[in-house]
Amino acid sequence: MLRAPRRLPCPPRRAASTGPGPGRRLLLSTPIFYANGPPHIGHLYSALLADALHRYRGLRGAGPGRLSTGTDEHGLKIQQAAAAAGTSPPELCERVSGLFRQALTQAAVSFTDFIRTSEPRHQRAVCHFWGALRDSGALYKGCYEGWYCTPEECFLPESQLAERRDAQGRPCKVSLETGHQVHWTKEENYMFRLSAFRGPLRDWLRDNPQAIAPEPFYRRVLRWLEEEDLPDLSVSRERSRLPWGIPVPSDPTQTIYVWVDALVNYLSVVGYPEGHGQWWPAARHVVGKDILKFHAVYWPALLMAAGLAPPERILVHSHWTVRGQKMSKSLGNVVDPAASMDHYTVDGFRYFLLRQGVPERDCDYYEEKVVKLVNSELADALGGLLNRSTAPSINPSNTYPSFSEACFPKLSDHREANGPGRACAEDYELVASVASLPLQVAAYFEGFQIYKALERVALCVRQSNGFFQRHKPWKLDRTDPGEQRWLDTVLHVTLECLRVYGTLLQPVTPHAAHRLLSRLAVGPEERGLSALTFLPRYHGKPSPFEGRQLGPDTGLLFPRLEMPRRTRADTKELRSPTNGCCK
Missing domain, CATH: 1.10.730.10 (Isoleucyl-tRNA Synthetase; Domain 1)
Structure with a gap:
């Protein structure tokens, strides 16, 4: 049992300046994408937002910049997906990570770092980060029981659950936000004293009103901190149940919680624990709204406990639906980025997603x-x-x-x-x-x-x-x-x-x-x-271009697109009044 400290360390109250600042370093990041399935346009949208910001910063000549992305390769979902596919977790991750790298390269995403959580450099960073949490007294071992959601890899309180019936008509509990079914789980885990960080997190946000954007998401996080429970967080799993992950240092019976593991990737890419000081906390994370709590509550609290400042900004976007419906494999409506870029061209598809995507609200694709x-x-x-x-x-x-x-x-x-x-x-x-x-x-x-x-x-x-x-x-x-x-x-x-x-x-x-x-x-x-x-x-000033010979004519700047061939049934569906528009 780890003993509680007298006082948890207090982090710096203010993160690095959010102003442009000439010559200032900045890390832009996408989420690392979960390697249990191929990429879809939601993944691509996150990457394109980060890429556009990274490229724009380069146009400004604003100083050294990095754009990190990669794949999250540990956890129960990977373990289960590999078993269902009749392969091993490393083989599955190798294949799926390659698909993401290929899709982002095809989309002209100008990433400078592609991190995989199965890499030794990342595992070393995670172990060191765990040690910093342990040494600060932020961890203790306790028996935890509650409703566990495997797809979301987290325990959920009763306030975030709803009663439903499963496919066989039996009563069950599901996540209010995602609809995923949850199961009662009881085990002895390491716990993180998240409850001790409610005040520091509120102070950080109030001192930095631009820390989370757009503003509705900033307000949402403040509401969580002011109105909802903030129980301590289970940050490990029994290794007998979850062998596919990073073992807890000095305790081979436990595996580090996949979200703690994954979030540390933002430090891994900048050389933590030795070289990160040149870059951190000048970091801006681009994330989807479904992982807002992990990035805006858990991650800053973990950083504070480890003696580091929170990231400079968390930039949040909403989701893409397809003809008014959530993308899902069961509906068969997942949009393949590679096929879309082949048909609409890379620039055409980039332009569409960035022109039509509104971070504050979900947008519809057709x-x-x-x-x-x-x-x-x-x-x-x-x-x-x-x-x-x-x-x-x-x-x-x-x-x-x-x-x-x-x-x-x-x-x-x-x-x-x-x-x-x-x-x-x-x-x-x-x-x-x-x-x-x-x-x-x-x-x-x-x-x-x-x-x-x-x-x-x-x-x-x-x-x-x-x-x-x-x-x-x-x-x-x-x-x-x-x-x-x-x-x-x-x-x-x-x-x-x-x-x-x-x-x-x-x-x-x-x-x-x-x-x-x-x-x-x-x-x-x-x-x-x-x-x-x-x-x-x-x-009245001279123009360096006046009288200059134009460059060679390369033909049409952008070819007109044609509609993909569709069946009569598809056409009827397109005319349905349920096909909403995000704008």
Whole structure:
């Protein structure tokens, strides 16, 4: 029996600054994905959110950054899945972990670290972390009994259970949140003094209102801490029942609880216990709402007990449903990321998930929505504008045309566009919108609202198409010097808008953005946010692009998508009023 300490260690009250900070290190992480089955779009969505944040930070030149992901390979679910598949847990994990690595690589997720909890470096970190918990007095051994949920790998209090009937009609208890059945379990385990950390956790959150985002999830965690029980946490399992896991140091009869094991991965990737000080606690975890309590309550408390500060931020997202239903193998509606990327292209599927996914609420997936969105916003609006403004019939010299200040004079108030130039009020509104776009996008990325950043980009792309259509450059008389100057100015403004969009879309559609910027002859060193000065000639400053030869024409920026073939029954289902939309 471990003796209780007189006082548990008090952690630092405030985590590292959440501000951008030039040159500051930052770890971004996805959850590590449970290796009991292949990836689906929920996994991919987590990874794409983290990847977009990581790529955007690179555009800002904000300092060294890492993006970690990987697979969680221990626990009862893995043990059971391996037995059901007629294989061993290591063989199952090797195969499934490879599927996740392959899917994330195909999706162009720019991870720097892929951690597997079966790796020696991770097991060493977990054992050291356990020792820190033990030495702080945060652990004790006790007999624990309660309702255990195998799929969630945790005990649940009565307040989180409901009465249901199983497949045979017998009464049973299930998890209120997930619907998974629970079973009464009694065993002697090591316990973590979670109840002692209610006050420190509340102080941490109140001192750091940006610690959990979006804000509804922050409020949810505060409610848990203020209104619900916070019983001590069982952090080991009998090894006779669960041999597939990391043994408790100095007690081979016990296996470390899979969630304690898994959460330590965020330290393993930064070199814990020796090298983590350069990175921790400057970490931002991207997680699904179903694992919020593990990351926002258990993990910070464990860190505090081990003498470490909580992570800088926990960024939470909701789930994807498919035609209004939860994804499940039994329904046969699990969306395969690889097949989706093959059909809709990598950039198309990335754009759809990040454009339509709203972290605060669940969103619905169906094929028509993907095709309609990608065709309208990428193929038609963005790709069409690039192709029309660089077409040989419009721009036979294949150059970045000159800007005429006489045609488009700078005004102090765009609402008074009655001057001697040819630009109208809507043209000045476009210039103002695009000029403010980079700062708006920065604010939305920092606020974990990537979908709003893409909404703003899409709105500006529509404005740019309106500008191009309004002035009909294909009808201007090239033999008239005045008309030629105005034609060049219209093209210059259009290409400047496209350069901004291509730069800002790099974290979301990296391949298409690369092709767009290459077509505009924007060099690799000119693609960061520090070089993103929009329309300098409008402000009387030189433009490095004016007169530059455009890059080679690579054809369509984005091909229009076709609907996958469907049966008549599928089509009928698509028309059902139950097919909701997240927005």
